[in-house]
Amino acid sequence: MKKRIVFTGGGSAGHVTVNLACIPHFLEEGWEVAYIGSAAGIERELTKDLPGVRYVAISTGKLRRYFDWKNVTDPLRVSKGVWEAARFLRTWKPDVIFSKGGFVSVPVVMGGWINRIPVVIHESDLTPGLANRISIPFASKVCATFPETLSHIPKHKGVYVGAIVREELKRGDRQEGFITCGFSHHKPVLMVMGGSLGAKRINDAVRANLPTLLEKFQIIHICGKGQMQESLRYDGYRQFEYVQEELPHLLAISDLVVSRAGSNAIFEFLALAKPMLLIPLSKAASRGDQILNARSFEKQGFCQVLQEEELSNERFLQDLLRVWERRTGYAAAMRQIRQEDALKQVLELIEQTAR
Structure with missing residues (x-):
């Protein structure tokens, strides 16, 4: 049986x-x-x-x-x-x-x-x-x-x-990722994701800074269900409500990630050595587990943390660019970890x- x-x-x-x-x-x-x-x-x-x-x-x-x-x-x-x-x-x-x-x-x-x-x-x-x-x-x-x-x-x-x-995340195809997004190979790629349900405050900060961000990055923006803005059409900017089969390919081309601090997601970024700006859910909206996750990663030198209470359009851009400047150090620290x-x-x- x-x-x-x-x-x-x-x-x-x-x-x-x-x-x-x-x-x-x-x-x-x-x-x-x-x-x-x-x-x-x-x-x-x-x-x-x-x-x-x-x-x-x-x-x-x-x-x-x-x-x-x-x-x-x-x-x-x-x-x-x-x-x-x-x-x-x-x-x-x-x-x-x-x-x-x-x-x-x-x-x-x-x-x-x-x-x-x-x-x-x-x-x-x-x-x-x-x-x-x-x-x-x-x-x-x-x-x-x-x-x-x-x-x-x-x-x-x-x-x-x-x-x-998940093993399939390690098998992403870069060419498939560039084709899916319609991006070039000549400009770094920023991925923004707020979890499967999205994150309105992160979405708003990205959109407020889009012209400046697009000068330096191509942007994959995973917005969450019902949070896409079809009116925003820029070269190098691609919105998704949610991705599943495409995720390994999109991660393969991503040079930097902005994310909430859910454990599964951040350990996946760690396994792929993706420099991170983490914006954990606040205690007002959660039990504070993401804050603890993010602090643990920050102490180990894997990321920078921006608390949601301190999130503004200006601070978001400032911290994101700081992570980009320090990306080599973050990636090196992550590669030293034996999982x-x-x-x-x-x-x-x-x-x-x-x-």
Whole structure:
């Protein structure tokens, strides 16, 4: 009888990309694979074209740290999601569950615990997010990207594995990237991305400085859904709402990156030795995990950090040009880092847990 694995995680691309790196291995090894996510989340969009993967949608609610009337109804949705996940898991009988986090993962982890199915969690950030903090008591093992994270996890559960970087990102084709954007080979390329959901303040700062930036760079601007401005048409400026298959090729031609500080993304830039200006989400809009991620990278000499509270059009341009001047040092520091094969460690841990 074939072994079976359930993946879960969603709400943002960062909660899906590690799953996308793991899934092909299990398919190649002959496992049956299912993915439990929300009905309309980005996880469904990113996994819809994966052959051989069964998608199961459940009810889910957002776990908020602030007052909202939906805090009254969302616990009911989470409870319904636990029942739906537990029912599917009881019927399908997977050998193991792998959870990447995000709100949708909580009902799945609880449903696995109810059915006595072992759960492996992956935590990307330096400190566990709320969804993972709720889920950790129900898990068998917790994989950590940062060694500091182990202090927040029970000793018998925590395993430091390092960062998982999708192999396809290392196989980008520069010529394909130049063709996709219609760029020349004779001018450096700046990539700006605010995460899968975009970042309006970063978008505004880029657009306010476009004429000046275009004197020095060609610009790939990944804006986020619904945030493109079709009226902005310049030679050397290409907008995208979101990229997936094209990303390896666009990174291959990028000489400098402006980004939020989600763990998955910044470790991918580290693996590719891309100098970074990081603008982490502020504590007003998040739990502060991106700030911790960015500080860790800044201490190691990989990037410069611009806090969102200090972001202005003038400061953005000033800091970006400073990173460009120091790009050689940043790239050299990143190339000195020996990254372990985190993906291999995680795959082995999942298989051991299933046994």
